[in-house]
Amino acid sequence: xxxxxxxxxxxxxxxxxxxxxxxxxxxxxxxxxxxxxxxxxxxxxxxxxxxxxxxxxxxxxxxxxxxxxxxxxxxxxxxxxxxxxxxxxxxxxxxxxxxxxxxxxxxxxxxxxxxxxxxxxxxxxxxxxxxxxxxxxxxxxxxxxxxxxxxxxxxxxxxxxxxxxxxxxxxxxxxxxxxxxxxxxxx
Amino acid sequence: xxxxxxxxxxxxxxxxxxxxxxxxxxxxxxxxxxxxxxxxxxxxxxxxxxxxxxxxxxxxxxxxxxxxxxxxxxxxxxxxxxxxxxxxxxxxxxxxxxxxxxxxxxxxxxxxxxxxxxxxxxxxxxxxxxxxxxxxxxxxxxxxxxxxxxxxxxxxxxxxxxxxxxxxxxxxxxxxxxxxxxxxxxx
Numbered sequence: 001x002x003x004x005x006x007x008x009x010x011x012x013x014x015x016x017x018x019x020x021x022x023x024x025x026x027x028x029x030x031x032x033x034x035x036x037x038x039x040x041x042x043x044x045x046x047x048x049x050x051x052x053x054x055x056x057x058x059x060x061x062x063x064x065x066x067x068x069x070x071x072x073x074x075x076x077x078x079x080x081x082x083x084x085x086x087x088x089x090x091x092x093x094x095x096x097x098x099x100x101x102x103x104x105x106x107x108x109x110x111x112x113x114x115x116x117x118x119x120x121x122x123x124x125x126x127x128x129x130x131x132x133x134x135x136x137x138x139x140x141x142x143x144x145x146x147x148x149x150x151x152x153x154x155x156x157x158x159x160x161x162x163x164x165x166x167x168x169x170x171x172x173x174x175x176x177x178x179x180x181x182x183x184x185x186x187x
Numbered sequence: 188x189x190x191x192x193x194x195x196x197x198x199x200x201x202x203x204x205x206x207x208x209x210x211x212x213x214x215x216x217x218x219x220x221x222x223x224x225x226x227x228x229x230x231x232x233x234x235x236x237x238x239x240x241x242x243x244x245x246x247x248x249x250x251x252x253x254x255x256x257x258x259x260x261x262x263x264x265x266x267x268x269x270x271x272x273x274x275x276x277x278x279x280x281x282x283x284x285x286x287x288x289x290x291x292x293x294x295x296x297x298x299x300x301x302x303x304x305x306x307x308x309x310x311x312x313x314x315x316x317x318x319x320x321x322x323x324x325x326x327x328x329x330x331x332x333x334x335x336x337x338x339x340x341x342x343x344x345x346x347x348x349x350x351x352x353x354x355x356x357x358x359x360x361x362x363x364x365x366x367x368x369x370x371x372x373x374x
Contacts, residue, residue, distance in 0.1 A: 035333045040260035048333050071294040073227035105334050107258040108295050115298070128333050146222045146235050146315050147292050 023136045028054045028161045032135055034101060037110035037124035051125065053132075056099070057161045063090050063183055064099040065155040066138065068172045069147050070112035075102070078175050079153065080116050086180035087121045093187050095157075101125045103133060103150045127151070140172060155183045210323045215241045215348040219322055221288060224297035224311035238312065240319075243286070244348045250277050250370055251286040252342040253325065255359045256334050257299035262289070265362050266340065267303050273367035274308045280374050282344075288312045290320060290337045314338070327359060342370045 026032070033050035056062065065083060067075040083098055090098050099122070102109060106126040113124040133139040133151040142150045155178040157165040165186035167177040213219070220237035243249065252270060254262040270285055277285050286309070289296060293313040300311040320326040320338040329337045342365040344352040352373035354364040 040258070040263070043333065044260070048331060050333070069292060069294065071227070071292075071298045073231070076227070104295070105256060105258075107256065108291070111258045111298065111302070126333070128335050129330065143316065144235060146230065146237070146313070148315050 024163050026053050026057055026136070026158060026161045026163065028058050030135070032132055034125035034127055034132055035106040035109075037106050037113050037126065039110055040107050042110075043107060053161070056097075056125075057158055059160055060096045060158075061094055062097050062099055062158045063095050063155070063180075063187070064101060064158060065178060065180075065183070066101050066133065066151045067153050067178075068102070068140070068142055068145070068150045070102055070104045070108050071115075072145075072147070074153070074173065074175045076112075076116065079178065080118055080122070082180040084116070084118055084121050086184060089180075089184055090187075093184065095187065097123055099123045099125060101127055101132065101151075103127050103130045103139075138168070142172065154178050155180075157183060157187050211350050213240050213244055213323070213345060213348045213350065215245050217322070219319055221312035221314055221319055222293040222296075224293050224300050224313065226297055227294050229297075230294060240348070243284075243312075244345055246347055247283045247345075248281055249284050249286055249345045250282050250342070250367075250374070251288060251345060252365060252367075252370070253288050253320065253338045254340050254365075255289070255327070255329055255332070255337045257289055257291045257295050259332075259334070261340070261360065261362045263299075263303065266365065267305055267309070269367040271303070271305055271308050273371060276367075276371055277374075280371065282374065284310055286310045286312060288314055288319065288338075290314050290317045290326075325355070329359065341365050342367075344370060344374050 032053045035050050067079050080100060087098050104126045105128045109124045109126045113119050127133055130139055130149050138152045138154055140150055140152045152168050153172040154168040156163050167182055169176060169178050219240045222237050254266050267287060274285050291313045292315045296311045296313045300306050314320055317326055317336050325339045325341060327337055327339045339355050340359040341355040343350050354369055356365050
């Protein structure tokens, strides 16, 4: 019992630390960028272009969620489906785009989006070098799960670059606060 | 013409440099390991186990090929199919296993192997932290293609850890010397 309370306190402390170190604003003047999911051939024909955070967020209302990795467990079975099933509700609230981002390359993200039947509903982006998540303080080492440097599991609602809502799971294997329903309540 | 010759000389010089810096032996006493392709659930039930190079290579004849990334162009359209189509010929030559490895996590490698219909024919492994390729001098930066630190495109034939044949493409977009037929000729 004491041990359980200790674990709970430790988890809460860790979560608070995570929240306090996370950014409150995406710097739209920075050179931060994400990479739109695409096939390799589309990558070549796009000259491996990236999408700046200004393009993604400036003057826009964006619901964004991040997860530890394409083709992993909770991400595939619960996290993405939660947003697919609720994408119309985000539109009803005036949200311009629902975005899934992960520390993966854009070709893997594209293959995963195809497999999940998410194309046309949610925009998928890679953060292949992890710079977006590092800048936001949402990077997370998952070497123990054979994934390497990845991100927390989280959701956020962003207006013109300002992070109005940020829900970060205490541990990336949790799926308690980063679901679509919880984010919708905060918008 | 002069410029073309210059480019050709530069490419040859680069290839020679790559070959001379590549290892001739896989150190079977090292703690180097790869990660067998598997689903996330299999990853959890395996306690995220890895496969040591000793397990993979000790006392064995292995045909191994490496490539820049799962779900990318030449890798998907040509490189893996070349080995799928020739896996029986490797067996006829007494090769114990045909192995595909890439700087990817093992869950992405598994999804790619499934999509390619390669399971049961070729063994897929991830080198999620790139340590295997760095140790062999076969690492290669592909940030320009939105992939980050990856590997050369190559094939090798390994007997009990000794690299008997090593075919490295001059640039990873080439597919001229790392195909199954060329490797078979060298065994």
